[in-house]
Amino acid sequence: MAYPISFRRKVLSVREKEGLTIAQTAVRFCVGIASVTRWIKNPVPKESRNKPATKIDMAALARDVREYPDAYQGERARRLGVSEKGIGHALRRMNISYKKTLQHPKKRTKTNLTKVVLLTICHEHMGMHPLANGVTASVIGTKEAVSMSSVH
Numbered sequence: 001m002a003y004p005i006s007f008r009r010k011v012l013s014v015r016e017k018e019g020l021t022i023a024q025t026a027v028r029f030c031v032g033i034a035s036v037t038r039w040i041k042n043p044v045p046k047e048s049r050n051k052p053a054t055k056i057d058m059a060a061l062a063r064d065v066r067e068y069p070d071a072y073q074g075e076r077a078r079r080l081g082v083s084e085k086g087i088g089h090a091l092r093r094m095n096i097s098y099k100k101t102l103q104h105p106k107k108r109t110k111t112n113l114t115k116v117v118l119l120t121i122c123h124e125h126m127g128m129h130p131l132a133n134g135v136t137a138s139v140i141g142t143k144e145a146v147s148m149s150s151v152h
Helices: 005-018 022-028 033-041 059-069 074-078 086-095 112-127
Strands: 136-138 146-147
Touching: 005 022, 005 033, 022 033, 059 074, 059 086, 074 086
Parallel strands: none
Antiparallel strands: 136 146
8 A cells, every 4th residue: 555645745854854864764664765765756656557457368358258167267377378366367357256156067967957856756756855835946057947836
């Protein structure tokens, strides 16, 4: 965090009044020598950076996210030729975050739906009632659902 302009000016005025060196001023105010040196040249804090925010092509990153939605940041970094940390910052700037789900998206298949159906039939046959009347059992990510109108 940057020091306020009022503090910077106070440090510089005390340095001039008491004839302190840069190192003595830094020790007295518990700031870095580089900070005092920079304030002597220009006491006003910088408002913005003078270089681009990133070397990551944001359009390429957006395309990569669409094509490989489950990719790790390291994989994206290798494909785009940048660092993993840079990918993380760029994704954050794009408001893209990954939420943990109960089941991995690649595992949401018709096979899982079949397992739900078989398990429900087995429970019904054994006299167990895992689902209440009118409850629909479905697997997220599939278009099919198993409707249990009455399970007794």
